Structures are given as structure tokens and as C-alpha cells.
Amino acid sequence: MGGLEVDITGKAGSFAISARFTAAPGVTALFGRSGAGKSTILKMIAGIMRPEEGRIVADGRVLFDAAAGINLPPRARGVGFVFQEDRLLPHLSVRRNLTYARWAGRRAGSRPLEEVVALLGLKPHLDRFPGTLSGGERQRVAIGRALLADPGILLMDEPLSSLDRQRRGEILPYLEAVAGETRIPVLYVSHETDEVARLADRVVAVEDGTAQVAGTPAEIIGFHRGEGDIPVSIVEGVVVDFDRRYGAASVDIGGVHIELSGVDLAEGAGLRLSVNASDVAIATTPHEGLSIRNQIPCTVEAVETAGTVADVLLRCGRQRLVARITARSASELGLAPERPVVALVKAISVASYSHAGKRHAT
């Protein structure tokens, strides 16, 4: 199945939007702060908002082409849209909501209802009404409804943002299941680093209405900020050794080894690690006798000072890390581009996701 090509410019009120990227089958995250224009881009792809110029092509089918005067209405675009708010129809049962695209939208029902119901754990709720469901259950119904619309592209606009932390934790596994089985392009809008790290194959950075820089999560996150104040680095690696006695894994992140704790992993498994910038310290020379296990040789790429803090962008072999230190330390250590340093990362502060391994390990 083919991918999605987006090359559009437009406006949302007086806010200028410019997006140029492609999305292959799999999950592509549109990542950036709130108000960066992520949702607007999604709505333009769905046909809810109209771009001024450009083209949108899905699987070889032209959805929008300003020059040729083509602008398919939302119903004809073959998308599945999961909104921030669930937008379930309150007067219809869960079952009628799930199958809406079939009885009201005349979409072909190539996928059995039972399969999607099982995937999202909705069996006990089929005859209930949306008003009686919890927020997490409602969002699961909304995801199922979009999947059952036989979409050629699945668009998800921060589907977890209206939920509290616990509910988000309940839904993420379902989203991973959807991401794991999908054979269509999924565009996932989010400003949450951990969601993107768990779900995305590729990331498109969205800043000030512009979406043009794309890459792997490791390349984009940390260098293009999400919502959180503290930047996060994403690192891809492979488990080379696992010490069951201490629950300590040694992970190869491209020539450099990093140690993790508390994970039960097999050797050879691929991992995606996320490291908070505030958990990374910098030394100018290697140190002995430290409890910090990970001392990674790097070179400074850039130092971004803002007030009392400085974010130091580091290149470590093929990986990149961000360290947040005080502006004073940065100045006293004399950190400047090209300077070799050692990044100190506490093993216990590294979060790992097996998602990347399932898909990319060879």
C-alpha cells in the first residue's frame, strides 16, 4: 500500500501553515508544542479545513490539488479521524457508533467488527451509550470507529490529551496494538515525548506552523521541543548483555555502551531509550569512583542558554543527547562547539520502550 504525500501552504485565521512531508505505512508523529499548527495540518488532510496552495496525495489518489481545482470533501477522502475529544454520537449505542461508517457512510466493511472490538477490548460495552462510559473507554470507541471506516490513512489528533495520566496509561497499549498491526499510514499528532517514543516510526517536527523536518524519533526529539519544559533525547540501541543478578542490561547505542537497570530483556533485543536532559551531567574528563555507570564520550554540538539554564546538544557516536545544566556550569566548564566531553547518565533514569525492537531489530 502506498504512502501519503503532503505539500501544502495555508492559513488558520492569521496563522500561516506550511507542511511538506511524506508518510509511509506505519506511524508518523507530528511533534511540536501546542499551538504549533499540528492539528490544523491534520484537519487540512482530512478536508475539514482548506489549504490555500499545494497538493495532498494518498496512495496515488489526489485528495487536494489547488492548481487542478481538486478538493475532495471529507466524506470522500477515505480517512479515519480520531479527535482530541472523542466526538462519539451521544444518541447512538457503542455498536452503532462503531459501525457508523458502514450504515451511514457506506464505507465497505472489509474488517470484521469482532476483530476491532477484540483489539480494543470493547466487547462488554457494545450495547452501552457513550454517556455512560469512562473517558478512556470513549476514546477507545472513537479509535475503533475510525478503524472500521476502512481508512486509507488514519489521522489521530492527540487522542490521549483529554485523559488523565492513569487513563493514558490504560490506552497506550491499545494504541501500540493498533500501530503494530497497521498497514496504512498513521499520522499521530502529539506534544508528549513518551507517546511519540513508544508509537512512532518516524517523526515530523512542527514549529510555528511549519512541518518540513522529518527523521527518526532519535533525530528529532530533543532537538525539536514538545510541550514539556525539559527536553528529552531518544536513543536507539541493541541489548548486548543482560545481568540477571542485578537486573542490569548493557545496551549498544552505536559503538558506545550504556547501562540500564530494572529491565528484563534478552540479548539482541532492540530498544528505544528516552533520557531526560536534566538527568544528563557533563564532565570534561572521564571520572573514576562514581556511582554513575554511564560515561559516554561525546562532542558538543551547540550550547543554547536561556536565562539561568543551558541546554547542551551533544553528539555521541551516531546518537545525540541533550544535557540541561546551569548556565553558570556551562560557562565555567568552557563548553563550546567541537569540545570533547563526557556525558554522565544515571542508569536508573533511563526509560526504555521495546517498540523499536519489535519492528527494527534484525
Next chain:
Amino acid sequence: MMEAETAIVLLSAKVALAAILLALPPAFAVAWLLARRRFKGKGFVQAVVTLPLVLPPVVTGYGLLVLFGTQGPLGRLFEAAFGLTFAFRWTGAALAAGVMAFPLLVRPIRLSLEAVDRGLEEAAATLGASRLVVFLTVTLPLALPGVLAGAVLGFAKALGEFGATITFVSNIPGETQTLSLAIYALLQSPTGDTAALRLIIVSVLLALAAVLLSEWVARRLTERGGDGRA
């Protein structure tokens, strides 16, 4: 006497029902325009729709007489096209009641249409529904309580309409003499007090029944949808 009273009640119900069935489609269309469309002269349309509510009913009745009387332009048109006459007939009473009830129909329908979440219509469109199907499966069911409230309010108003009716189609027993007109006629006669009281009680009961019915249906509708119980 009982037979005459039954006839009066049945005639009133017939007139009021015809009035609502006549007024509901255009009232919905106008409510839709006011709720969903931006256009020049919206304020003027709004004012015209409200007019029957604020004009003296006698004036509205006179206007109907001029327009829909046997010599009126619309009266002639309807007689020529459908063989339908209004002057001094129950159809005229229904027309008068419908016109008087019109603003009461438009307001709740407009409010309920404005309350329908446009996001739900957007979602339905992304699921492949055409505009007509979105209207039938999303907008209309969600606006239904308002339509119902409007219909009941309008029905009660039509049942009790007096001024415009008596001006337009006069007070003819068995043809245009609805409840209000019959009560009025009885109160004019020195011996009509008891008979008038009976009709007054009947009209109170009818109004009460209509309101209770609408409350019950509205409750059934919202119960089915649920309301955020987690």
C-alpha cells in the same frame, strides 16, 4: 350540550394540529437559517419572524384577511391553484393559529440547533456520511428535544389563539368556533356561565396534558443518550 362541547374540543384539536403541521416545516427551515447561516438582512428576518408575537393579534388577523381573504392576492391564488379557501372556514382558523404559533416554534428549534456540537457533524463527515445523512443521523436527532418543545408550545398557543382568529374568520359555531371563541361567546350570554366553566376546565386539562406529554418524551430522549455518568 355535552355533544356540542365535544364538537368544540375536536374542532379546536383539528385546527391546532393542522396549524402545527403547517407551521413546523417552514419554522424548522427558518430556525436553520438563523442558527447556521450568515446572510445580509438576518436581523430583518428575525424581526419579521417575531412580529406575530409582538403585534396586536387583531392586526395580524386583519393582515391575514387582506392577504388570504376571498379578494386577497394569496386567497385567490390558493383558490385557483388548490381550490382551497380560508375565509370563514376552519382552514382559515388553522392558518391564523399557525401564523401566531410560528415564533414560538422557531425559537426552541433554533436554540437546539445552535446547541448541536458541530464537531459531531464533522466527525460524521470524516466517516463518509453525506450532508443529508449527517443531517438525518446527527443533527436532527440531537435537535429533536427542541423541535418537540417547540411543537408542544406552538400547539398550546394554537389551541388558545383568539384575536387573529376572530378577526380573520369570525366566530362561526361548528366551523371556526374553537375553545377560546366558544368560551368568549358563552360569557357574552347571560345564561352561559356554567357551560363556559366546563369548557374552561377542559382547556386547562388539555394544556396540562400537552405539557406533561412533552416533558415525558423529552426525558425519554435524554435518558437514552445518557448524560456523562462515568
